[in-house]
Amino acid sequence: xxxxxxxxxxxxxxxxxxxxxxxxxxxxxxxxxxxxxxxxxxxxxxxxxxxxxxxxxxxxxxxxxxxxxxxxxxxxxxxxxxxxxxxxxxxxxxxxxxxxxxxxxxxxxxxxxxxxxxxxxxxxxxxxxxxxxxxxxxxxxxxxxxxxxxxxxxxxxxxxxxxxxxxxxxxxxxxxxxxxxxxxxxxxxxxxxxxxxxxxxxxxxxxxxxxxxxxxxxxxxxxxxxxxxxxxxxxxxxxxxxxxxxxxxxxxxx
Ligand code: ADP
Numbered sequence: 001x002x003x004x005x006x007x008x009x010x011x012x013x014x015x016x017x018x019x020x021x022x023x024x025x026x027x028x029x030x031x032x033x034x035x036x037x038x039x040x041x042x043x044x045x046x047x048x049x050x051x052x053x054x055x056x057x058x059x060x061x062x063x064x065x066x067x068x069x070x071x072x073x074x075x076x077x078x079x080x081x082x083x084x085x086x087x088x089x090x091x092x093x094x095x096x097x098x099x100x101x102x103x104x105x106x107x108x109x110x111x112x113x114x115x116x117x118x119x120x121x122x123x124x125x126x127x128x129x130x131x132x133x134x135x136x137x138x139x140x141x142x143x144x145x146x147x148x149x150x151x152x153x154x155x156x157x158x159x160x161x162x163x164x165x166x167x168x169x170x171x172x173x174x175x176x177x178x179x180x181x182x183x184x185x186x187x188x189x190x191x192x193x194x195x196x197x198x199x200x201x202x203x204x205x206x207x208x209x210x211x212x213x214x215x216x217x218x219x220x221x222x223x224x225x226x227x228x229x230x231x232x233x234x235x236x237x238x239x240x241x242x243x244x245x246x247x248x249x250x251x252x253x254x
Pocket of ligand 1: 021046048
């Protein structure tokens with residue numbers, strides 16, 4: 001399998017000398033192309049910090065993060081911004097759609113800086129919206145559709161530039177259980193049929209059970225990993241719950 005990301009001995013401290021918080025403690029792991037990975041852990045375990053440093057949104061205190069051969073910890077702000085645009089997609093808990101644009105415009109806008117022609121942009125937007133089942137509502141504005149539909153729009157926007165990886169931070173956090181299930185099925189479809197590599201932060205075992213691999217964080221360290229393999233999702237869920245019952249915390253929530 002092709003290695004996409006290698007995080008090597010990553011540490012992240014917040015605060016100043018007298019008041020230091022160690023958010024990440026010598027984190028080392030790989031992400032391969034085509035994986036659908038969850039990062040789990042109790043509140044405060046370092047999940048969001050890890051996602052943010054992997055996504056160049058935050059800087060590491062020490063260690064390295066390689067995308068292929070490129071060490072992104074050495075990039076300056078402009079280079080990081082270009083790197084994000086060219087390589088990364090994001091799905092946030094709060095959707096982050098623009099209220100004054102239709103769903104179609106929200107998605108095509110993300111592609112407008114790519115140098116592609118109008119025709120290419122509209123045909124790619126249509127293709128992705130159809131695949132995610134939201135083409136019928138292309139002329140609606142975000143406030144006119146459900147949370148689940150907004151989140152599928154956010155997925156389409158994340159996918160449109162064919163990023164190397166999509167980062168999702170608690171993407172089901174604002175959704176009811178039916179919409180959550182649909183979003184997780186959408187992620188599975190994106191991963192299995194559209195070639196998307198996805199890394200999702202969640203504290204919710206049900207959401208994590210849709211993934212192929214789970215990294216468990218505790219006190220800023222990776223302390224356990226589960227691989228789904230051929231297991232049924234229900235069996236994988238039980239396995240996840242077993243790990244969480246050992247670690248405690250708020251990990252059952254959601
Ligand atoms: P999680 O996403 O698992 O809830 P975080 O990555 O948000 O955990 O936080 C990890 C640790 O780092 C926590 O102790 C948190 O209080 C601390 N932390 C996170 N962000 C900051 C910040 N900007 N300034 C100071 N401490 C922070």
